[in-house]
Amino acid sequence: MQSAAGSAPTYDIVVVGGGSGGYACALRAAQLGLSVALVEQAELGGTCLHRGCIPTKALLHAAEVADSARTASTFGVRATFESIDMPAVNRYKDGVVRRLYRGLQGLVSAASIDYIQGTGIVTSSDTIAVGEATLTGRAIVLATGSRSRVLAHVPVGGRIITSEQALALDTVPARVVILGGGVIGVEFASIYRSFGAEVTVLEAMDRLVASEDEAVSSALKRALRKRGITARTATAVASAKELDEVVHIVLEDDTTMEADLLLVAVGRAPVSENLGLEEVGVMTDRGFVRTDERLRTTVSGIYAVGDIVPGLQLAHRGFAQGIFVAEQIAGLDPTPIVEHGIPRVTYSDPEIVSVGLTEREVQDSFGTAMCQELSLSGNGKSQILGTTGFVKLVRSASDGPVLGVHMIGGRMSEQAGEAQLIVNWEAMPDEVASMIHAHPTQNEALGEAHLALAGKPLHSHT
Numbered sequence: 001m002q003s004a005a006g007s008a009p010t011y012d013i014v015v016v017g018g019g020s021g022g023y024a025c026a027l028r029a030a031q032l033g034l035s036v037a038l039v040e041q042a043e044l045g046g047t048c049l050h051r052g053c054i055p056t057k058a059l060l061h062a063a064e065v066a067d068s069a070r071t072a073s074t075f076g077v078r079a080t081f082e083s084i085d086m087p088a089v090n091r092y093k094d095g096v097v098r099r100l101y102r103g104l105q106g107l108v109s110a111a112s113i114d115y116i117q118g119t120g121i122v123t124s125s126d127t128i129a130v131g132e133a134t135l136t137g138r139a140i141v142l143a144t145g146s147r148s149r150v151l152a153h154v155p156v157g158g159r160i161i162t163s164e165q166a167l168a169l170d171t172v173p174a175r176v177v178i179l180g181g182g183v184i185g186v187e188f189a190s191i192y193r194s195f196g197a198e199v200t201v202l203e204a205m206d207r208l209v210a211s212e213d214e215a216v217s218s219a220l221k222r223a224l225r226k227r228g229i230t231a232r233t234a235t236a237v238a239s240a241k242e243l244d245e246v247v248h249i250v251l252e253d254d255t256t257m258e259a260d261l262l263l264v265a266v267g268r269a270p271v272s273e274n275l276g277l278e279e280v281g282v283m284t285d286r287g288f289v290r291t292d293e294r295l296r297t298t299v300s301g302i303y304a305v306g307d308i309v310p311g312l313q314l315a316h317r318g319f320a321q322g323i324f325v326a327e328q329i330a331g332l333d334p335t336p337i338v339e340h341g342i343p344r345v346t347y348s349d350p351e352i353v354s355v356g357l358t359e360r361e362v363q364d365s366f367g368t369a370m371c372q373e374l375s376l377s378g379n380g381k382s383q384i385l386g387t388t389g390f391v392k393l394v395r396s397a398s399d400g401p402v403l404g405v406h407m408i409g410g411r412m413s414e415q416a417g418e419a420q421l422i423v424n425w426e427a428m429p430d431e432v433a434s435m436i437h438a439h440p441t442q443n444e445a446l447g448e449a450h451l452a453l454a455g456k457p458l459h460s461h462t
């Protein structure tokens with residue numbers, strides 16, 4: 001590791017931002033024998049490791065343990081749920097983050113990457129200023145990520161928080177209102193409900209997780225209602241403020257609500273301001289860096305990866321883009337990433353996983369959509385776990401490949417792997433049906449859905 005002060009050598013690549021996109025790019029580039037400087041102003045690992053994927057999934061696991069204790073008697077196990085010890089939950093969560101953080105630091109230093117702590121600013125097509133130092137790179141990779149979007153009429157502070165503060169709460173609020181029914185909002189709704197809070201989700205659009213297939217949104221709303229979570233769609237907030245230790249929320253229809261905590265989860269804004277982009281000619285669109293399919297910005301030699309590039313804001317997309325750019329700079333001619341082939345997971349209870357096009361997208365693109373839905377009710381492992389849900393397959397023609405896989409149900413995130421192979425390899429239903437799926441697994445439901453689509457359903461009525 002190196003400080004920003006003093007002169008620095010010329011690198012093959014200077015990466016600005018050490019989150020999923022940036023560090024993946026740095027590691028792959030170093031693997032390919034390139035010299036790399038990685039500039040990070042806060043902590044290596046970025047949002048995903050410190051304020052996103054990992055800490056939220058640790059909280060979701062604690063939530064699952066709480067629910068298992070509550071429902072233990074259903075399975076004939078005598079256990080009593082007492083309470084949530086938030087400081088202990090946070091110790092567990094922070095321990096997971098700390099161990100992964102140490103591992104990542106070890107990886108970066110073992111890869112002989114020059115890790116530079118500081119804020120990078122683009123000063124030309126091949127230079128980055130970090131404090132007094134100037135780093136020169138044959139290529140520059142921008143990977144500065146995103147931050148929670150906030151709303152002017154809902155000022156954050158005190159009991160009005162974003163996901164960053166939500167990860168550090170040391171008590172469980174009694175009444176939580178979550179503004180935003182997207183992935184982050186729904187995951188926190190799930191966590192708080194399992195921790196014992198009364199939870200209301202307010203979503204301005206007419207359905208939750210609006211980028212998912214409509215059938216999944218409807219099933220999620222029903223499942224959340226069953227868990228005691230109120231989800232109000234087509235409901236916009238006019239204003240909110242903290243008063244007398246309570247948050248007062250006014251909706252656009254003039255009705256009011258009160259909560260002990262208001263979590264604002266209305267998306268993520270790109271971190272691209274004060275980075276020198278405009279000055280050197282890197283064009284942006286509402287803050288997102290414009291790139292072509294090879295992730296080249298409008299300035300030759302400058303690339304961008306991760307959440308600052310318009311599209312899905314997911315860690316594994318950032319990893320894939322970082323690797324792609326490293327290989328591109330090393331002259332390997334990698335294949336461009338197909339955005340709709342990236343698996344998407346919402347880790348609420350129930351979980352949602354999808355790859356490819358929704359029914360509506362197939363309908364819009366091909367004029368017709370053909371669907372096969374298979375309920376998890378006939379799936380042995382789902383019965384054992386006590387979960388419901390479905391697998392939905394979408395294609396455009398009866399002799400065409402599967403274009404979209406959409407699933408909802410407890411633990412269904414584990415099915416993302418096969419679903420993405422099916423969509424990305426443009427598998428025909430017969431080909432998947434001929435693969436043997438282990439019994440009893442939830443994975444069988446994916447196999448059964450393809451058997452049904454291939455015209456030979458086994459455990460379903462014809």
Ligand SMILES: Cc1cc2nc3c(=O)[nH]c(=O)nc-3n(C[C@H](O)[C@H](O)[C@H](O)COP(=O)(O)OP(=O)(O)OC[C@H]3O[C@@H](n4cnc5c(N)ncnc54)[C@H](O)[C@@H]3O)c2cc1C
Nearest residue numbers: 017019020021041046047048052120145306307313314315
């Ligand atoms: C609550 C939450 C839960 C999430 N859960 C998931 C999940 O389960 N799965 C999933 O795939 N994704 C999840 N995400 C999204 C995921 O975290 C992001 O997609 C991913 O972190 C984006 O990686 P990135 O490298 O583009 O940016 P970031 O991870 O944001 O990293 C950018 C880095 O750049 C640094 N930086 C910024 N400006 C400068 C500068 N000028 N100089 C130097 N350094 C700079 C920042 O400090 C930061 O470390 C979640 C996000 C949130 C908020």
